[in-house]
Amino acid sequence: MSTAKRPPLPVILLANDLLDGEVVFWTGTHWSPEPKDARIAHDDASATALEGAAAKALSANVVVDAYLVDITTDANGHGVPNHYREKIKTEGPSVRRDLGKQAGLYNIVRSGT
Amino acid sequence: MYRYDEFDARLVRERVAQFRDQVARRLDGSLSEDEFKPLRLKNGVYLQLHAYMLRIAVPYGTLSSRQLRQLALIGEKYDRGYGHFTTRTNMQFNWPRLRDVPEILDLLADVEMHCIQTSGNCIRNVTADHFAGIAADEIEDPRPTAELIRQWSSLHPEFDYLPRKFKIAVTGAEHDRAVVRAHDIGLRILRNAKGEIGYEVMVGGGLGRTPMIAKTIRSFLPKADLLAYLEAVLRVYNLEGRRDNKYKARVKIMVHEIGAEEFARRVEAEFARLDGPAIAADPEEVARIAAYFASPAYETLPARASGFEAAKAENRAFATWASVNLFTHKVPGYAAAVISLKGIGDAPGDITSAQMRVVADLAETYSLDELRITHAQNIVLPYVKKDDLFVVSQTLVEVGLATANAGLITDIIACPGLDYCSLATARSIPIAQALAHRFADEKRQLEIGELNIKISGCINACGHHHVGHIGILGLEKSGQESYQITLGGDATETAAIGEILGPGVPADDVPDAIERIVSVYLAQRTSGETFIEAVRRLGLAPFKAAFLEKTHAPA
Amino acid sequence: MPLLDRNGSKLDDWTISEDGTADAPRILVAFEHLKDALAGNGRGRRIGVAIANTVKADALAPFLNDIDLVSIAFPAYGDGRGFSIAKQLRHAGFKGTLRAAGPLIADQFAYALACGFDEIDLPQAQAARQPVEQWVHAAASISNTYQRGFGAENILDARHAARLARK
Numbered sequence: 001m002s003t004a005k006r007p008p009l010p011v012i013l014l015a016n017d018l019l020d021g022e023v024v025f026w027t028g029t030h031w032s033p034e035p036k037d038a039r040i041a042h043d044d045a046s047a048t049a050l051e052g053a054a055a056k057a058l059s060a061n062v063v064v065d066a067y068l069v070d071i072t073t074d075a076n077g078h079g080v081p082n083h084y085r086e087k088i089k090t091e092g093p094s095v096r097r098d099l100g101k102q103a104g105l106y107n108i109v110r111s112g113t
Numbered sequence: 114m115y116r117y118d119e120f121d122a123r124l125v126r127e128r129v130a131q132f133r134d135q136v137a138r139r140l141d142g143s144l145s146e147d148e149f150k151p152l153r154l155k156n157g158v159y160l161q162l163h164a165y166m167l168r169i170a171v172p173y174g175t176l177s178s179r180q181l182r183q184l185a186l187i188g189e190k191y192d193r194g195y196g197h198f199t200t201r202t203n204m205q206f207n208w209p210r211l212r213d214v215p216e217i218l219d220l221l222a223d224v225e226m227h228c229i230q231t232s233g234n235c236i237r238n239v240t241a242d243h244f245a246g247i248a249a250d251e252i253e254d255p256r257p258t259a260e261l262i263r264q265w266s267s268l269h270p271e272f273d274y275l276p277r278k279f280k281i282a283v284t285g286a287e288h289d290r291a292v293v294r295a296h297d298i299g300l301r302i303l304r305n306a307k308g309e310i311g312y313e314v315m316v317g318g319g320l321g322r323t324p325m326i327a328k329t330i331r332s333f334l335p336k337a338d339l340l341a342y343l344e345a346v347l348r349v350y351n352l353e354g355r356r357d358n359k360y361k362a363r364v365k366i367m368v369h370e371i372g373a374e375e376f377a378r379r380v381e382a383e384f385a386r387l388d389g390p391a392i393a394a395d396p397e398e399v400a401r402i403a404a405y406f407a408s409p410a411y412e413t414l415p416a417r418a419s420g421f422e423a424a425k426a427e428n429r430a431f432a433t434w435a436s437v438n439l440f441t442h443k444v445p446g447y448a449a450a451v452i453s454l455k456g457i458g459d460a461p462g463d464i465t466s467a468q469m470r471v472v473a474d475l476a477e478t479y480s481l482d483e484l485r486i487t488h489a490q491n492i493v494l495p496y497v498k499k500d501d502l503f504v505v506s507q508t509l510v511e512v513g514l515a516t517a518n519a520g521l522i523t524d525i526i527a528c529p530g531l532d533y534c535s536l537a538t539a540r541s542i543p544i545a546q547a548l549a550h551r552f553a554d555e556k557r558q559l560e561i562g563e564l565n566i567k568i569s570g571c572i573n574a575c576g577h578h579h580v581g582h583i584g585i586l587g588l589e590k591s592g593q594e595s596y597q598i599t600l601g602g603d604a605t606e607t608a609a610i611g612e613i614l615g616p617g618v619p620a621d622d623v624p625d626a627i628e629r630i631v632s633v634y635l636a637q638r639t640s641g642e643t644f645i646e647a648v649r650r651l652g653l654a655p656f657k658a659a660f661l662e663k664t665h666a667p668a
Numbered sequence: 669m670p671l672l673d674r675n676g677s678k679l680d681d682w683t684i685s686e687d688g689t690a691d692a693p694r695i696l697v698a699f700e701h702l703k704d705a706l707a708g709n710g711r712g713r714r715i716g717v718a719i720a721n722t723v724k725a726d727a728l729a730p731f732l733n734d735i736d737l738v739s740i741a742f743p744a745y746g747d748g749r750g751f752s753i754a755k756q757l758r759h760a761g762f763k764g765t766l767r768a769a770g771p772l773i774a775d776q777f778a779y780a781l782a783c784g785f786d787e788i789d790l791p792q793a794q795a796a797r798q799p800v801e802q803w804v805h806a807a808a809s810i811s812n813t814y815q816r817g818f819g820a821e822n823i824l825d826a827r828h829a830a831r832l833a834r835k
Contacts, residue, residue: 019140020210021165061139064146065160065535083592085531088540089162093532095460095542099193099208100163107164107208120823123811131809135775143798148773151746234746264814264823270782271755271818274748351752352724386759392816394824397831 006047007070012038012079013050014090015057015066022108023089023101024063026053031063033106035090036078040071114175114483115260115405117225124267125222128229132156133215155235155273157203157228158214162535167209168231169221173241173259173283174202174486178473181484183224185469191217196469198454198462200526200577201280202240202486203231207533229267234275236266236347240282242290243487246406247495249443253302253310255285257403258339261394265340272347276354277362279347280319287606292488294318294327294608295580297364298346303333311335316346316376317368320574324610325365328373330380336399338384341392345384349376409481409496414446418499431506433555434517439502440493448499450480451519452492452509457553460542461527462490471512479505488577489526489565491519522564522631523549526577530570530587531594537570539587539594544568544623551624561631564644565604580604582645583627584611596623600630600656601648612653614660629659669769670795673787674807677800680789682716682737696739699723706734718769721749725756732762739789742770751783755818758784774798774806781807782818 013026017033024031025038032038041047047068054066069086071079081087092100099105117125132152139149153159157168169184184204188196191213192206199205209217221227231238239262241255242248262281266272272279282293285302293299299315312334318327334342346364355361368376394402425432440449452472454462464472472492476484479501480494487493497505509515518524525548528534530541545568552558567581571588578584584599595617602611618626631644633655638647648656671680683692688705696716697705705715716737719728728738738757740750754766768780769789780788788803812821 016160016164019212021160021163021208023163058146061142084594085162085537088531092163094540095532095546105193107210109210109212118827120812120826124813124823127810131775131806134805134809138774138798138802143802144773145797148745152773152775268810268813269815270779270813271751271815272748273779274746274751274776348752348755352749356747356749388759388817394816395828398824398827401827 005067006051007068009044009047009070010040010042010073010079011047011050011068011070012040012081013054013066013068014038014086015054015063017108018061018064020108022106024108026050026057031057033101033108035101036076038071038079040073040077040079041068114177115172115256115402121264122222122225125225125227125229128156128227128268129215129218129222132218136211136215151233151274153211154233155230156214156218157231158209158211159232160535161207161533162531163533164208165211165214166533167206167214167217167228168199169204169206169226169228170231170238171198171202171204171226171486172263173239173245173256174243174488175245175256176484176486177224178477178482178484180224180226181469181473181476183220183226185466185473187217187220188466188469194467195463195465197460197529198464198486198490198492200488200490200528200575201238202243202488203238204486205529207529232278234277234279235273236269236275236279236281239263239266240280240291240296240488242284242286243485243493244290244440244449244495245285245485246408247440247442247444247447247449248286248288248290249441250287251285251443252287252304253285254403254406255283255291255300255302256406257399258285258300258302258312259283260402260405261339261399262343265343265394269347271344272351275347275351276356277359277364279350279364281343289604289606289608290488292577292580292604292608294606295320295324295577295604296327298343299327305333309335312339314342314346316380317365317373318608319363319365320577320579321363322360322572322574323363323366323369324574324579325369326608326610327365328368330373330377337393337396338389340394341387341389342380342384344392345380345387348383349379353379411444411447411496412498414444414498414500416445418446420500421502424503428503430510430515430517431503433559434506434515435502437517437521437559438519442496446499448497448502450494450497450502450505451487452494452514453516453518453524454491454514455518455524455549456513456516457523457549458546459549460529461525461545464492468512468514471508472514475505475508489524491524517555518558520563520565521558522552522561522566523558525549525566525568526581527568528570528575530568530576534570536573537587538572538589539570539596540620541568541570541576541585541587544585544587544596544620547620547624548627551628561635562643564631566627567602577604578602579610580608581611582648583630585623588617590617594620596620598623598626598630598660600653601645603645614653614657626660629662630656633659669792670790670800671767671787672790672795672800672803674781674804676804678787684718688715694736696737699727702731702735706731716765716767719753721747721753723753725753725760728757728762729760732757732760732764735764737765737767738762739767739769740785742768742772745770745772745776751779754780754784774802777803777807778810782813782815 315327531537569576599611
């Protein structure tokens with residue numbers, strides 16, 4: 001992924017797990033299926049670190065479709081995507097609140113490293 | 114319906130083993146993601162928003178009870194207990210894990226099914242008229258042709274890396290129920306002056322970014338020449354179709370750029386060169402396939418079914434369902450029943466595993482073990498005796514599948530949209546749900562009559578919005594979902610692309626906007642005139658005026 | 669670059685000589701120099717030609733009896749034009765060696781062979797990731813397919829034979 005497409009800060013890094021497809025978030029040390037675990041980059045240096053983590057995980061065949069997402073922090077300090085697409089991606093289908101992360105349902109067998 | 118022989122079965126099993134091996138090579142790094150992606154796509158595996166998605170081929174929309182039960186099992190065991198029927202009559206599961214896909218493919222192979230070429234830049238699942246074999250206006254059943262093409266196009270060594278996807282549809286009837294003019298190749302079975310059966314070949318249709326209606330390049334192709342002619346079309350396209358721009362790579366753009374006549378000339382030149390008889394299936398093979406689609410052993414029944422008439426007289430809900438959801442069968446005493454997957458508030462085309470089992474049981478008991486999936490995302494029981502219809506409908510009522518709206522305003526086609534799809538620019542399902550609630554009243558729906566609303570969540574047009582009487586396209590406008598409305602599309606033999614009424618509207622305003630359009634029709638229609646007929650007669654202007662007029666106070 | 673055929677790795681005994689001037693027993697020349705190379709070929713060299721996948725099979729037709737190898741470029745593995753060109757050249761009667769040159773993947777090997785190719789000329793990086801065993805394995809993963817005129821065995825002919833045997 002290229003820095004040219006970097007969205008405005010602050011950002012988080014998300015991807016899909018290669019084997020399971022689950023949306024996963026980079027915590028700074030590993031990939032977690034929980035949006036609240038996402039490491040938030042507030043400055044360019046941290047965003048660059050996220051990009052480095054993405055490149056490493058892509059080449060290690062751990063995740064696919066990794067990219068940065070611009071967010072706003074909520075009252076708990078968790079990142080909430082600004083765009084409706086990424087919001088749906090981190091929650092689950094808006095027409096099935098009983099499915100996906102919003103319902104505590106995860107598709108992941110192992111979490112990547 | 115068609116049954117696999119040892120060769121079909123082996124090919125599908127070997128394909129599963131091949132995919133298992135491809136996944137292993139992806140994990141060990143032999144295949145990069147860029148290399149693996151087309152391979153998984155050609156086995157129906159997409160990466161969607163929340164998870165992988167698996168698209169299973171339902172060739173020309175025909176399913177057996179056993180196959181539907183297997184889909185129900187897969188839905189429960191590997192998914193979330195439901196599946197989604199698409200406008201290309203395939204079934205999609207929204208939550209499978211890549212690691213489980215080889216196992217799922219094995220389960221599909223157990224019931225003679227597969228996911229081969231349900232995506233990717235290759236020849237896709239062939240579709241046909243869902244009333245094939247039972248429609249009175251049929252010249253010949255299109256399914257033997259579709260099955261022959263399915264086999265010929267599967268793993269075709271020359272045409273698996275085309276410039277872009279390639280879709281073929283076949284109709285055997287006067288009335289086009291397969292939207293053949295919106296396909297890369299549309300085939301219409303017809304009879305020439307000598308009484309011989311052949312095909313009208315149409316090329317270059319398609320929806321998506323640049324919607325086009327297919328042009329006829331051969332008005333009569335003898336049946337025996339079919340495969341060689343298809344090979345000629347595909348070769349011209351493979352060699353000369355554009356590969357410089359993904360959005361200009363469909364054959365429709367090539368046909369448009371060089372003209373249908375020139376395209377036909379190149380195809381005929383290639384066709385003349387090919388060794389046709391060496392490519393064609395021998396007549397015994399054609400007959401072997403056709404035999405699977407021979408008319409079933411119908412009973413001799415009176416045209417007027419007394420039990421059916423009595424049930425209608427006694428039960429108004431049944432009478433309404435029967436007046437809306439039945440299709441006239443060519444054999445007296447029988448009917449084809451449409452099971453609507455458009456219950457008010459439901460996601461169009463979605464069906465639970467429990468519902469699948471009930472429908473499978475109904476098909477086994479009352480419809481010679483066969484079902485059809487329609488491009489309108491509904492199911493058809495094709496061979497029901499009229500006197501059995503009441504029992505069938507009562508069972509459907511129990512599982513919420515007896516909505517009487519086939520062809521009406523709430524029988525809405527919608528793609529999964531941004532709730533699932535990673536390509537989508539806006540959601541589709543919530544729009545369909547809001548419209549269904551708005552027009553839920555049964556009496557009003559009947560009063561409005563036949564009206565097709567089709568919704569796509571992006572320009573790729575999986576929801577066929579261009580050919581909806583009313584089309585709705587979800588886009589993004591300044592970070593918000595915005596819906597563009599088109600009018601006057603037509604998916605039948607009089608195919609037409611709808612015209613845009615005006616600027617996009619936010620999701621909340623869509624029901625009011627549709628309401629205003631429908632009001633113009635109700636106010637200005639002549640006796641017996643359908644919505645689309647009125648649009649053709651009146652032109653866009655009165656609808657456009659109504660669409661643009663705000664009926665609600667600005668926020 | 670690494671070369672392989674249906675039996676595995678293969679030594680490339682062709683010398684690339686775009687303008688056809690190299691003094692070698694087998695030279696692979698660019699399409700635009702083919703005519704000259706053939707005209708000046710008094711030394712009994714074998715001549716092959718390397719073409720882009722935009723060159724029409726018809727343009728090669730006059731030379732097919734005089735050349736021993738045609739190498740068709742695959743600029744990307746997703747660009748399948750080469751399959752059709754190979755098919756057309758075989759149909760036109762070309763009996764020499766057909767080579768697919770470019771970043772193909774092992775899973776395309778069977779298709780390439782069926783369309784008339786004999787060998788694959790792979791970039792080094794591709795060959796390193798996808799060892800030759802994977803290619804040989806992939807080539808045999810589907811026993812027969814439906815299409816007539818692509819390789820020896822196909823399902824239509826097998827069914828035909830089975831019908832005859834039953835009679």
